[in-house]
Amino acid sequence: MPSRSLRVAVIGAGAAGLVAARELRREGHAPVVFERTDGVGGTWVYEADADASASPEPLVTQRRSNLDASLRTNLPRECMGFLDFPFVAGPDGDTRRFPGHAEVLRYLQSFARRFDLDGLVRLETEVVRVSRETSGTSWRVRYSRKASGSEKRETDEEVFDAVVICNGHYSQPHFADVAGVDAWPGKQLHSTSYRVPEPFHGQVVVVIGCGPSGTDISRDIAGVAKEVHLASRWSLSATSEKLPGHANMWFHSEAQIDRAQEDGSVVFHDGSRVKADVIMHCTGYILAACIVQMQIQVQLPIPHQRCNRLRGRQLCRSTVQACVPATGCSSTLLHRVAFKGGPFSTVRAAEPLGGRRSVGAIQAPI
Numbered sequence: 001m002p003s004r005s006l007r008v009a010v011i012g013a014g015a016a017g018l019v020a021a022r023e024l025r026r027e028g029h030a031p032v033v034f035e036r037t038d039g040v041g042g043t044w045v046y047e048a049d050a051d052a053s054a055s056p057e058p059l060v061t062q063r064r065s066n067l068d069a070s071l072r073t074n075l076p077r078e079c080m081g082f083l084d085f086p087f088v089a090g091p092d093g094d095t096r097r098f099p100g101h102a103e104v105l106r107y108l109q110s111f112a113r114r115f116d117l118d119g120l121v122r123l124e125t126e127v128v129r130v131s132r133e134t135s136g137t138s139w140r141v142r143y144s145r146k147a148s149g150s151e152k153r154e155t156d157e158e159v160f161d162a163v164v165i166c167n168g169h170y171s172q173p174h175f176a177d178v179a180g181v182d183a184w185p186g187k188q189l190h191s192t193s194y195r196v197p198e199p200f201h202g203q204v205v206v207v208i209g210c211g212p213s214g215t216d217i218s219r220d221i222a223g224v225a226k227e228v229h230l231a232s233r234w235s236l237s238a239t240s241e242k243l244p245g246h247a248n249m250w251f252h253s254e255a256q257i258d259r260a261q262e263d264g265s266v267v268f269h270d271g272s273r274v275k276a277d278v279i280m281h282c283t284g285y286i287l288a289a290c291i292v293q294m295q296i297q298v299q300l301p302i303p304h305q306r307c308n309r310l311r312g313r314q315l316c317r318s319t320v321q322a323c324v325p326a327t328g329c330s331s332t333l334l335h336r337v338a339f340k341g342g343p344f345s346t347v348r349a350a351e352p353l354g355g356r357r358s359v360g361a362i363q364a365p366i
């Protein structure tokens with residue numbers, strides 16, 4: 001048991017926020033979880049809003065959900081679950097080893113139920129500011145929520161002993177810089193807006209980025225599109241080649257695309273060109289580790305490419321150090337092998353609050 005039970009604000013009710021809340025309570029603290037949307041699960045809440053659109057949605061800068069309808073996990077379920085709450089297939093669920101996104105959401109919801117976390121979560125309540133009290137020992141959290149019986153929003157403030165930031169990494173899309181794109185007449189969108197392939201029927205689509213989203217989405221679209229051109233920057237030489245096994249997919253390597261032109265052409269680095277209808281940016285996200293406006297001003301907007309280099313130890317250390325001037329504010333970083341790591345990083349956040357471990361332990365590489 002900790003020497004003193006603390007009131008802890010947890011920002012976000014995705015996988016990280018849920019496990020943070022559980023660990024904090026296990027350590028004898030009193031967490032309150034702020035979630036700006038109307039449910040728990042974070043990234044894994046699918047929003048079908050783009051399904052019905054007749055044409056691809058224009059550029060967006062922020063979305064709640066970034067899952068496409070057919071998305072399945074890129075890790076087997078046995079690698080994804082929390083260590084003490086295995087992600088096993090239920091009789092009525094999606095029993096595949098790489099299940100669809102709805103199964104992951106069901107898993108997180110059942111985690112919340114199993115550990116009685118729902119009562120800790122304040123839904124539709126967005127934290128808009130975290131500032132350190134002048135005493136230096138506590139944090140003032142300002143939040144906005146829908147006023148009861150009205151569409152208006154109201155703001156309120158509460159003071160907490162500690163803050164754990166679990167606001168996720170995938171909300172601010174990062175777009176590739178394409179020379180000439182402003183004069184190019186086609187449509188651009190980011191993978192975060194992609195839901196279903198139908199709006200791309202008969203179109204020529206250039207997909208930038210060859211990560212999991214780029215490869216999944218290009219295969220999905222190829223079922224209905226006239227042509228799909230997958231442009232990757234990870235290659236030693238500039239080539240364009242047809243992908244084996246696909247009648248309408250090409251792979252263009254080196255430095256993504258050279259330029260887009262007013263006549264609708266997209267020109268690749270080897271000089272080849274296509275008249276394209278759509279450019280789909282599957283180019284990751286801007287890491288906003290501490291998007292909460294803080295009095296101590298912590299902002300880490302790092303484009304995902306740079307974030308890849310920083311990711312893991314270095315980034316974790318820099319984030320936590322940035323967010324923890326003395327004690328009490330920590331950031332939970334979940335990345336791809338997400339859920340298994342969660343308890344470790346949040347335990348590291350929770351334990352020092354109770355005095356069982358020094359704050360230095362939070363700052364050590366996780």
Ligand SMILES: Cc1cc2nc3c(=O)[nH]c(=O)nc-3n(C[C@H](O)[C@H](O)[C@H](O)COP(=O)(O)OP(=O)(O)OC[C@H]3O[C@@H](n4cnc5c(N)ncnc54)[C@H](O)[C@@H]3O)c2cc1C
Nearest residue numbers: 012014015016035036042043073074126127167168336338
């Ligand atoms: C397309 C895609 C596919 C993925 N596939 C896999 C996979 O197959 N396997 C895997 O392990 N991982 C995968 N991931 C990684 C995934 O992000 C993690 O699995 C995990 O869901 C991250 O959880 P999180 O709690 O850190 O963030 P999130 O799930 O993003 O949750 C953050 C929560 O914080 C809330 N929030 C943000 N700001 C505020 C605020 N100011 N106030 C209140 N609430 C706020 C958000 O609404 C959200 O609910 C994928 C990610 C994406 C985008």
